[in-house]
Amino acid sequence: MDYAIEIEGLVKTYPRFALDHIDLKVPEGYVMGFIGENGAGKTTTIKTILSLISPEAGQVKVLGKRPEEALSDVGSVLNGSCYPDGLTMKDMQFILSHQYKNWDSKEFARYLDMFSIDTKQKFGTLSTGMKMKGMLAAALSHHAKLLVLDEPTSGLDPVFRDELLGVLQNYMQDNGNSIFFSSHIVSDIEKISDYVTMIHEGRIVFSETKEELLDGYRILCLSAKDMGLANKKKMIGLRKTEFGAKALVRTEDFDDKKYTLERATIEEIMLYWIKKEEARR
Amino acid sequence: MIGLIFKDLRTAVLQFKLLLILLVMYFGYSIYLKDLAFFASMESVLVLVLSMMAFGYDEKSGWDRIACTFPGGRDRVVVSRYLFGLIISTVMAIAHVIMGIMLRTQASVIADSLLIAFSLSALFMAILFPLLYKFGSEKAKLIFLVLFIGMLAVSSGLLRDNESYVFDFGRVSNVLILVGSLGLLAVSAWISCRIYRRKEF
Numbered sequence: 001m002d003y004a005i006e007i008e009g010l011v012k013t014y015p016r017f018a019l020d021h022i023d024l025k026v027p028e029g030y031v032m033g034f035i036g037e038n039g040a041g042k043t044t045t046i047k048t049i050l051s052l053i054s055p056e057a058g059q060v061k062v063l064g065k066r067p068e069e070a071l072s073d074v075g076s077v078l079n080g081s082c083y084p085d086g087l088t089m090k091d092m093q094f095i096l097s098h099q100y101k102n103w104d105s106k107e108f109a110r111y112l113d114m115f116s117i118d119t120k121q122k123f124g125t126l127s128t129g130m131k132m133k134g135m136l137a138a139a140l141s142h143h144a145k146l147l148v149l150d151e152p153t154s155g156l157d158p159v160f161r162d163e164l165l166g167v168l169q170n171y172m173q174d175n176g177n178s179i180f181f182s183s184h185i186v187s188d189i190e191k192i193s194d195y196v197t198m199i200h201e202g203r204i205v206f207s208e209t210k211e212e213l214l215d216g217y218r219i220l221c222l223s224a225k226d227m228g229l230a231n232k233k234k235m236i237g238l239r240k241t242e243f244g245a246k247a248l249v250r251t252e253d254f255d256d257k258k259y260t261l262e263r264a265t266i267e268e269i270m271l272y273w274i275k276k277e278e279a280r281r
Numbered sequence: 282m283i284g285l286i287f288k289d290l291r292t293a294v295l296q297f298k299l300l301l302i303l304l305v306m307y308f309g310y311s312i313y314l315k316d317l318a319f320f321a322s323m324e325s326v327l328v329l330v331l332s333m334m335a336f337g338y339d340e341k342s343g344w345d346r347i348a349c350t351f352p353g354g355r356d357r358v359v360v361s362r363y364l365f366g367l368i369i370s371t372v373m374a375i376a377h378v379i380m381g382i383m384l385r386t387q388a389s390v391i392a393d394s395l396l397i398a399f400s401l402s403a404l405f406m407a408i409l410f411p412l413l414y415k416f417g418s419e420k421a422k423l424i425f426l427v428l429f430i431g432m433l434a435v436s437s438g439l440l441r442d443n444e445s446y447v448f449d450f451g452r453v454s455n456v457l458i459l460v461g462s463l464g465l466l467a468v469s470a471w472i473s474c475r476i477y478r479r480k481e482f
Contacts, residue, residue, distance in 0.1 A: 050350050053481040072352035084342045086295040087288070098284030099351040 002028045002064070004146045004178035005049055010058035012044055019044055020202045022058070026180055026195065028145075031172060033189030033210075034182040035270055036199040042182040043079060045199065046150045049180065050076055063145060070146075072100060075139030079151040082131055085124025089117055089134055100142035111137035114167075129160040136164065140171060147171065147179045153188050161185070165192050186267040198270055205273050210266070217269050218261040220249045226259070237272035248272030285348065285361035289335050290368065296334055303327060304376065311380055317391065320380045321398035324373040328402040329409065331369050335362065337418045346482040356474045363410065363470045370402040396458050403462035407469035414476045 003025050010022035019041050026032040036042050047053040048060050051067035062070035083092055089112055097103040112119055115133040117126070126134060132152055139147060147168070153161040165188060171177055183189055189196060190210070197207040208216070220235065223244040232238070234254070235247035248264060264272075293300070304327070311320035339345055348358045374395055381391035408428060412421035 047482070052346060052349055054479075068354070071350060074350070076350050078343075078346055078350070080343055080346075082342050083347070084288070084292055084338055084344060086292055086338075091288070091291055095284035095288050098282070098287075099353070101352075 003061070004028045004030075004063060005032075005180055006059075006061040007045070007048070008059045010045070010048060010060060011056045012048065012053065013056060014044075017041070017044075018202050019048075019055075022199070022202075022204055024197060024204065024207060026178055028178050029176050030194040031168070031179040031181060031192050032195040032197060033186075033193030033266075034180060034197050034199065035184065035186055035189055035266070036182075037184060037274060040199045041202040042184075042199060043150055044202075046078075046148055046180070046182060049148055050074070050078075072102070072142075073145045074148055075142065075144030075146070076148045077132065077135045077139050077150065077152050079154060083123045083135070085122065087123050088120050089123070089137075090119040092123075092134070092138060093119070096138055096142070102143045104141050104143060107143075108137060108141035111140055111167075129156045132156060133160075133164070136167065140167070145177060147177070147181075149179065149181045151183055152181070153183055153185055161188060168192055186265070186270055190266045196266055198273060200274055200277050205277070213266060213269060214263070216251055217264045218249055218251050218254065219264045219268060220247045220254055221260040221262060222247070237275035239272075239275065248276075282357050282361045282364070285358060286365050286368070288344075289362065289365040292335060292338050293331055293365075293369070296331070300327070300331070303330075308376075308380065312383065315384055317377070317381050317384055317386050317394055321377060321394045322401075324370075324377060324398045325402040325405050327373060328366060328369050329405050332362075332366050332406060332409065333413070333418060333422060335365065336413045336421075340418055345480075349482055355477050355480075359414070359473045359477045360470060363406070363466065363473075366402075366406045366410070367466075370399055370406075373402065374399055400458050400462035403466045407462075407465045411469055411472045411476060414473045414480070 005024065005026040007022050007024040010019055010024075012019040017039070022041075022045060024045070034042055034045070044053065048055050049062055049067055051071070060067055063073055064070075087095075093105060093108055096108075097105060109119075112134070115130070115137060117130055117134055117137070123131065123134065132155075136149075136152065139149075149168075153164055156164070168179060168181070169192065172179065179192075181189065181192065193210050195207065195209050196213050198205040206213070217236075221244070225244075227245055231253075235249055238245055238247045248269060249261075251261070254261060303323075307320055307323040307327075311317065311323075339348075345358070349355055351357075377395050377398060378391060381394075409421065409425050412424050415421070416424065
């Protein structure tokens with residue numbers, strides 16, 4: 001299998017945070033959602049993929065090359081970075097057309113038209129959603145084989161978010177295109193991803209296909225009476241409720257005839273894992 | 282690289298009003314003083330101001346993080362900024378010649394003062410730009426200010442001790458001054474590239 005992104009043993013240390021031997025593989029032609037709470041290490045991982053920071057140890061390959069060699073085939077939208085306020089999308093079209101050999105002005109115009117962005121309007125006067133759309137339009141207009149998006153839906157309303165996800169789904173119609181998409185809005189990840197990877201405090205907690213994840217975990221509902229009977233060692237995070245407790249469990253570990261098991265959402269899986277990690281400390 | 286230079290020029294034009302006010306002010310005052318040297322001294326200050334504004338603008342918008350995801354390597358980002366500085370210096374040089382003609386200054390005097398002003402701009406850029414890449418615009422401005430005051434103090438001291446020192450500078454051949462200043466700028470660009478390659482965003 002070919003991989004759009006291959007990360008092995010990635011280490012990056014800051015005074016109060018570290019990426020701790022990250023292993024991650026995004027198969028070509030798929031969407032990987034990258035989840036984790038704020039400060040978990042999502043942006044730092046993305047920065048290494050885009051060669052914005054250098055790892056202390058480990059290897060990062062993007063489209064089979066070193067990150068800096070693959071940039072012409074990568075479209076990116078970074079959280080917190082924007083085009084200069086005084087520039088218009090028309091200016092950006094000129095700037096970007098001189099950066100990418102495969103720049104497609106018609107495609108860029110088509111996206112701007114689709115997003116109803118006035119090419120003469122200054123970037124600083126656009127709303128947060130429009131800015132994000134403008135940057136996404138740019139990322140999509142040089143026939144990139146890989147899109148790397150850092151919290152692209154953060155701060156956007158549900159309508160905008162839904163529209164963006166639609167655009168990404170369209171992008172995936174081209175065979176071989178891949179997306180690496182970080183977000184703490186897990187419902188967005190659930191809508192679009194084929195694979196889901198969770199990072200917590202700089203370590204990968206799981207990296208599985210969405211189906212494996214959703215089939216592999218269940219929410220175990222326990223009454224106060226059943227609490228003592230269930231094997232707590234096999235529970236991933238336990239939350240006490242009014243009537244007993246709920247815990248995340250692996251589907252194969254608990255017989256659904258004996259216990260009440262509910263299907264878990266990715267958000268629940270993430271929250272229970274975080275709870276488990278916090279309890280371990 | 283054209284795109285990156287365009288970005289700097291475009292953002293500089295956005296500060297057009299400020300630039301125009303400063304230029305008119307310096308023009309007016311130089312005509313009032315009938316002193317081309319005054320305008321020449323202000324040329325390098327304007328180059329400095331515009332360069333600092335370009336760096337500050339990039340920091341504010343997080344542009345470097347975007348620019349470093351462009352293919353072709355980080356050196357292009359640095360070199361384009363130096364070229365932007367040279368373009369601004371050239372624009373100032375053109376204004377200098379116009380000023381000289383308006384003041385009916387001798388051609389040789391215009392040429393000499395032009396070279397000194399251009400060399401000074403190049404020297405300022407050569408010192409300032411690596412500082413800006415290393416420390417960011419806020420810290421770099423302070424460091425440069427301290428260095429600038431230091432250079433002023435040293436040159437004033439030298440002038441007091443030996444008044445002919447300043448004229449020695451004029452005797453050096455025009456070509457040497459030009460080559461020297463551009464050489465210094467090239468070394469500075471090389472240092473900045475090394476700093477920028479290692480920088481993390």
